[in-house]
Amino acid sequence: MQEPILRLSNIGKSFGDFWANENINLDIFPGEIHALLGENGAGKSTLMSIISGNYLPDKGKIYLKGKEVFFRNPKIAQDYGIGMVHQKFMLIDNLSVWENIALGTISKFTIPKEEILNKIQKISKESKLEVDLHKKVINLSEGEKQKVEILKLLYKQAKILIFDEPTSILTPQEIDSFFEILLFLKKRKHTIIFITHKLEEVFKLADRISILRKGRLIATFLPQEIRSKKELARLMVGRDIVFKVDKEEIQPQETILKLENISCTKEKQKKLKNINLEIKKGEIVAILGVSGNGQENLARVLGGIEDFEGRLYFQNQTYTGHTWTKNFPSSVSYIPEDRHNLGSVSELDLEHNLILTRLFQFSSKWFIFWDKIKEKTKILLSNFHVKAPKGNKTLARHLSGGNLQKFILARELDKNPQLIIAEQPTQGLDIQATEEVWHRLLAARKKAAILLITGDIKEALSLADKIAIIFQGEIKKLFSSQNREEISKIGLYLTGAI
Amino acid sequence: MLILRPRNISLTKKISIFFFLVLSSFLIFALILFFLKKNPLLIYKTIFFTPFYDFYSFSEVIVKSTPLILTGFSVLIAIRIGLWNIGVEGQLVLGAIFSSIFSLYFTKYFPSSTHLFFALFFSLVGGALWSFFPIILKLKWKINEIISSLLLNYVAIILMEHLYFGPLRDPMGFGFPGTAIFPQSVWLPRLWHTRISIALFIVLALILLFYFFLKKTPTGYKIKVIGENPKAAQYAHFKQKKLLLAMFLLSGAMAGLAGGEEVLGIHRRLQQGLAIGYGYDGIIAAFLAQKNPLLLPLVSIFLSILKVGAEEVQSVFHLSASFTQVLEGFILLAFLMAKTFSEFKLTRVKTVKN
The missing domain is CATH 3.40.50.300 (P-loop containing nucleotide triphosphate hydrolases)
Known part of the structure; x- marks a missing residue:
């Protein structure tokens, strides 16, 4: 030897x-x-x-x-x-x-x-x-x-x-x-x-x-x-894992979100070029792309953090970049990729983090209802199986990546949103946590339209009803996730080969 | 080789680490005194016993701590929303100037029962005005508020000197650099035959109010989030600019109030010896209080004990009073070390000669 x-x-x-x-x-x-x-x-x-x-x-x-x-x-x-x-x-x-x-x-x-x-x-x-x-x-x-x-x-x-x-x-x-x-x-x-x-x-x-x-x-x-x-x-x-996700059929309902010629320029570079897209209630649309092709910008645009040109229709209302960021509707949930620095405040406890996007639900003009928040946090921690060493009082930074993601998901889904923007929701999670996040998203689409932004082909195929390929800031292709012929060409689409 | 490893220890242990380190800083300082051929024991005894010698001595500690609580409060307000206000000294001066100009020239236009209220109000305005420039530069053009607020300190001090050496000098003052004594109607009422004024209670009430404001109100919550993580605040769609502006102005106003409190409560005129570093000491106080407004009074009293003691040491032992600043520095250092060592432990790692 x-x-x-x-x-x-x-x-x-x-x-x-x-x-x-x-x-x-x-x-x-x-x-x-x-x-x-x-x-x-x-x-x-x-x-x-x-x-x-x-x-x-x-x-x-x-x-x-x-x-x-x-x-x-x-x-x-x-x-x-x-x-x-x-x-x-x-x-x-x-x-x-x-x-x-x-x-x-x-x-x-x-x-x-x-x-x-x-x-x-x-x-x-x-x-x-x-x-x-x-x-x-x-x-x-x-x-x-x-x-x-x-x-x-x-x-x-x-x-x-x-x-x-x-x-x-x-x-x-x-x-x-x-x-x-x-x-x-x-x-x-x-x-x-x-x-x-x-x-x-x-x-x-x-x-x-x-x-x-x-x-x-x-x-x-x-x-x-x-x-x-x-x-x-x-x-x-250490156990058998299911590679297939059982997906219940849901009939798509009314249109929730419509994007019309959305463009976005940053540091003199066009990050997004004329994006057109429509999402209905009961539908998951996946934006699939290799990182760096504008999907980060799309997530930030839809999450109301980045300005854009073009028009956006949400629940029968028209928005421009300015009005969307200024009057961001509370019925939109954005689950960001950066859960540690964007989606949560690491030095504050989970009760504080619960109301980060839901302050309006848990306060009057002058006072915060801490009793209600305490109760709600407790319920969500147990329902979503979040492992928090000190319960409600755990600082966000003391949660592992997977548990923090589950907590953010709990916060956002419990809000009963009309639109969910999930950006790389399972990146860095282990198989068990990934499965859980997937099931939660599939269940959530009964009441909402979901835009899934991901680089993981398997994730897109498992969850989405439609797949939109994003390449160099443009939507190159939009097809049903049942379309076997298109699916076989995903690799080529992603690299811009066709 | 020595390295730091994270650890979890109980609160009592953390506190004992802190006291151990503070004690050692006193020991090191004693060594310095020893080399200066002074008796450290006698000097420590003077520092820590003088303030408690009688009621009046202790009242002087409280007198000194009042502006310090305010300047510390001013720094702390800015820190809570993630800003650094190093311009507290200048804002204090402007508060004093505004208050003085009102007291000297404008009291006649108002009924006398409102004089004190307006004199204090204008000190708030003066401080807020001086903090307006750095924050607006920051919000409009991203100019660093630490530098701009610091530089404005020197402008404020020179402006004040110009005023009491020039246009505002008391014509009957025999050339003394200072204004005339203010009318009695603007004097802050003193209590118990000491120099403690009702300003102390105003200050304590303000601190309590701020504490509950942060804890109970939605705006207070937003301030905490912005201070801890501005990106998350953007994600949550909080209107940040308005709050940053408001909090920095409030910070300036508190510094201005410290100036007003000094001229209306202690000197009763604007004169030399106003800008003696309360603004900078406020930074230390805010830091030692660990962002917690409720700890500010305790920390300020502790620092004031050192100051009062030092003045006594100066007259008895012919040591410059500024030596306490060295001691203050040591204590701050001990505190910083205690913070590190309550979260990390120093461990020796066996190394192998490669």
């Missing part, structure tokens, strides 16, 4: 009372592609942050090629040839590609530009990672940025490369070329660890698969030892 290049022994890491990692023993062998699988909150990112020197472990030891090492900071891990590509890229937008790559490696007073450029060019040719070195990072696509991140690691002579959910923001085409890069790196004897919760990727790429559940390492497998995706999913969650 081969000697492991990296060995983790009894690694433990806690945040407060919560153990994100406990007793983790893991061997990584040189030249393998090792997939780390687990639900959200299973402790994958924590573990990788320990390996790359971003976190210090509370317990346990790390051995590199048999020798004990201590990574006080990422720089030291880097010196040992360990590098990480984070889920959110760590690049500086205003610097050029080559400056980003060379950042942190120059110890001289002057910058040997030619030398650096030559070195990068050599690496990029060898590894077939071709990017225009003089372009500013802000002008790159997500796929190109990822290439820059990989070049950064190779430039620093990383031997072990860690990727945190590398494919989550890439288009299907970009994902394919990313896989090629990984296989190429493997051929060049690099060791690769990647975090994912997409099961297909695991079967396609991994030499070995480790599964984390609730901070513990469940087991490490060879891909052929696992029979099916379903089994893998069960290992991840």
